[in-house]
Amino acid sequence: MTSAVPGLAGTLEDRILGGLDAEQREVASTLTGPVCVLAGAGTGKTRAITHRIAYGVHSGVYSPQRLLAVTFTARAAAEMRSRLRDLGAGNVQARTFHAAALRQLQFFWPQAIGGTLPNLLDHKATMIAEAARRLRLSTDRASIRDLAAEIEWAKVSMLTPANYLENAQGRGTPGGFDLTAVARVFQSYEDVKTDRNVIDFEDVLLITVGILQEDPKVAATVREQYRHFVVDEYQDVSPLQQRLLELWLGDRDELCVVGDASQTIYSFTGASPKHLLGFKKKFPEATVVKLVRDYRSTPQVVKLANELLGSRRSGGPVADAAWAKPLQLVAQRPAGPEPRFMECPDDEAEAAVVAGRIRELLDAGVQASEIAILFRTNGQSEAYEQALASAGIGYQLRGGERFFARKEVRDAILQLRAATRAAADTAGEPLGQLVRDIVASLGYSDSAPHGGGALRERWESLAALVALADELVANRGPEFSLAEFVNELQERSVAQHAPTVQGVTLASLHAAKGLEWDAVFLVGLSEGLMPISFADTPEAVDEERRLLYVGITRAREHLSLSWSTARTPGGRANRKPSRFLDGLRPDTVAGASARSRPLTRRKPAAPASCRVCGSMLATGAERKIGRCRQCPPSYEEQTFEALRQWRKDEASSAEVPAFVVFTDATLTAIAEARPASLEELATLAGVGPSKLEKYGEAVLAVLADDGHGDGS
Structure with a gap:
């Protein structure tokens, strides 16, 4: 209406x-x-x-x-x-x-509750570590991070320590702890906050709702x-x-x-x-x-995005009920280049190929700020940082140092603010030129310095301020003043709304939500990373598909999708391209060398069916091992017993129940798969990042020592 x-x-x-x-x-x-x-x-x-x-x-x-x-x-x-x-x-x-x-809580607290509003807790880690110590639980950085995420989930789900346990079934072992232990940490965390007279961000919402x-x-x-x-x-x-x-x-x-x-x-x-x-x-x-008219991306990019969602197969009644029918986007832009699919022999080669392609785009006139490399986990960024640095290409790591925290930016804002006090001396001068003149003393010039390093980074920060001034004048008119510009910078600083910096963006797929670039490189698209290894339910795999969809739709014109078959040069080529690319990538895919080689297409895997008989898997334990209970196990008894003994020793040493280390289902999956590397181990359900870091090398050593490894 x-x-x-x-x-x-x-x-x-x-x-x-x-x-x-x-x-x-x-x-x-x-x-x-x-x-x-x-x-x-x-x-x-x-x-x-x-x-x-x-x-x-x-x-x-x-x-x-x-x-x-x-x-x-x-x-x-x-x-x-x-x-x-x-x-x-x-x-x-x-x-x-x-x-x-x-804002509402600050206003209503005195009349609704009385007294002074408690301080707001910026980060949970310290308080959660203290909560775990009170319970004499051993934690590390990874487990504290996982516990913080679980407590945040519980609170936004409107759960309390008292009813967490009954509502959190099926959520695994956050931080390596069973759910009973998590509930105790949750209660202890709330007690620590009360003792310190602080509230966290979730409390802001909870208390406001309560009032x-x-x-x-x-x-x-x-x-x-x-x-x-x-x-x-x-x-x-x-x-x-x-x-x-x-x-x-x-x-x-x-x-x-x-x-x-x-x-x-x-x-x-x-x-x-x-x-x-x-x-x-x-x-x-x-x-x-x-709204289905896509003004951002070329028809080629839009077609790939539509096909990615359209190729999703049934994951069972629960997952299918949660999967919404996708909107069918209709491209409005002129045609552009076809998306590129690249297979590389290892991570280092993949990073080098991507850096080389970025150099081609830069030489063709694409701005560095209009190029992004997106990956599933932040740990993947290092190879691309090194490759770009070696190629002399500037970059910015999204989630790294905040723009307004940089020294040159803080200095520039101070000088701009000082200049507003001399308004008579600057009257009538265009804002863009005025800003250029003021930041010139800090190292800005109309042309970028040669090379990279700190000098180039400083220039890029100042150039971003100059470009923002020009943009605001274009949008709000030539009368936009220096004082208004300084106020805009102050507000953006509070909101962390940084202007565009000239440099290739490195970011996780989650961090890229809401952003867009002319050219996007989606890297590391191999099984175990996309979908991530701990996406062990059909619903979780669907979410990984949506995450890749978000990555694809960040690109306006140039889109590249790549993966490597091994982690390190000379390593075993045991990685496979993501199942999400099945039916989307061409029959031949360019490799890191000049030649192309054919790839066999695989049917998209149904994530909830038995690998032996093909029947639907009914329980989490069955999905972990990929086999229903009716089908016989395929592991060597000696291997499974060696893993059980190791788990018993590890649990005894850490003074935790055995299942906290690995459940029987996960041990079965390890024994049957016999992973030969950390990458292979990471693909197994039940082996999350923290457990991979904590136990990965030990598990591989057990498998190597039991006399049934490769070559025995």
């Missing part, structure tokens, strides 16, 4: 709605009632919802102070605020769930303040965030949600697309708009 706005001037429609396609225009002009926007990758969802907000504000339907736009990252919220300012709706609040809740549920006056005040809500990336909402949203809404339906179930890649944090997919059931009168 479209709201008619009486007396609306045609110029306003032209200015705000004129550049939108038919579906985007429907989103932007539907100003009331529940609205659900199913928006595929690259279809302009942010454009649609920011124009909707601006159209509602300028037409008088929305009061800017009474609309709250919510998204999931500070960067996305800052980007939304920037776009709204460009559209003349800068007074609208665009925040993350946590930022919005924290809104228990205090009708506070709830009424919030609902009076906010009349309209917009939620971006709605497929990533957790049960806790959904509950907070429901309390904000009350019995009203002035809600617009935007999302894409095929981009759900954070299920491990508690995110679920069920609220997006069930929106029409919850609000039967809701307007549902599908």
Whole structure:
């Protein structure tokens, strides 16, 4: 349903709605009632919802102070605020769930609870380590990280230490601990926080929910303040965030949600697309708009993305019920090059080939900032850092040192701020030239220095500030002042909304969500890395497929997909290309050498069927060993007994139950597969990263010593 706005001037429609396609225009002009926007990758969802907000504000339907736009990252919220300012709706609040809740909590804490709001805990690691020590549990960095992630999942799922155990069945052994131990650590962690008078980020949401549920006056005040809500990336909402949203809404339906179930890649944090997919059931009168016109990527890239999702096979009733029918994207850009598939003999060769291809793109005029290398795990970045450095190509590691923490950036902002005090001396000078003049003393020049190293990195940081000044003048007009530029930098610093830096981006696939580049290299696409080895259920494998889909749809024009057959030069070529590439890659794939060699296509593996008889596997233990209980084992009894004895000794030494080291199902899988390397061991269900690091070498030694290894 479209709201008619009486007396609306045609110029306003032209200015705000004129550049939108038919579906985007429907989103932007539907100003009331529940609205659900199913928006595929690259279809302009942010454009649609920011124009909707601006159209509602300028037409008088929305009061800017009474609309709250919510998204999931500070960067996305800052980007939304920037776009709204460009559209003349800068007074609208665009925040993350946590930022919005924290602001409300700070305001209502004195009257609802009394006293001073406890300090906010930045990182859980120290507190969780203390909680484990109180229980006399031995932990390392990896196990603390896993425990922190599990506690975060529990809290956003609205679980407490008391009911965690009954609701966490099937979640494995977080940090190497059984679920009973995890529940004890969870309770101990909450006790430590109470003793230290601190709260964590999940507590901000939990306490805000508690106040809104228990205090009708506070709830009424919030609902009076906010009349309209917009939620971006709605497929990533957790049960806790959904509950907070429901309390904000009350019995009203002035809600617009935007999302894409095929981009759900954070299920491990508690995110679920069920609220997006069930929106029409919850609000039967809701307007549902599908955005499928892809303005980002070429038809070749879009075709590959569609085929990746379309080639998914059944994973059983539970997985099939959770798998949403994908949106079929329709490319709007002109044709481009076909995606490249490359097989390399080892990781080093793969990195060298990618660096060489990037050099070709740079020589052809593609900007370094428009190129990205994306990988499944952060540990894969080192080879590419070395290859790019050897090739003299600058890069930036997403997730590394924050842009606004760099010394040259802090110095530049100080000088820019000082210059605003001399406004009379700078009056009338264009902002872009003014910024260039100010940062020149810090090492900026119109041309980049030759070579790499710290000098080049410093120049790239300053050049990013200059480019941002030019961009803001182009978007907001020539009257945009130095003081406004400094204020913009301050806000971006708080939100960590960094400007574009000239350098190839290295990032994990998860970190790349929401970003895009002209050229994208998806690397390390071998079994065990994509899908990751610990994706041992059909649902987890589906999520890995969606993660690769996110990677593919980051590319505008150039897309390369590569893998290596061995980890190290001269190593055993026992890696296989990802099952997700079956049916997508051509019959011949270019290798690291100049020649191409044929590859045999494999049928996509059904992740939940017995490898012996083909029947559906019913239990987690069966899926771990890849064989149903009716089929006989295929391991040597001597091998299995050697592994059991090693596990017994290891458990005794660590004073933990034997299954905490490895379950019987995992030992069976190891005995049957007889992995000869850490890479092969990592592909087995039940061998996660922390266990691989802790026990991997010892397991390989047991297998080598039992007299049945290769060559015996």
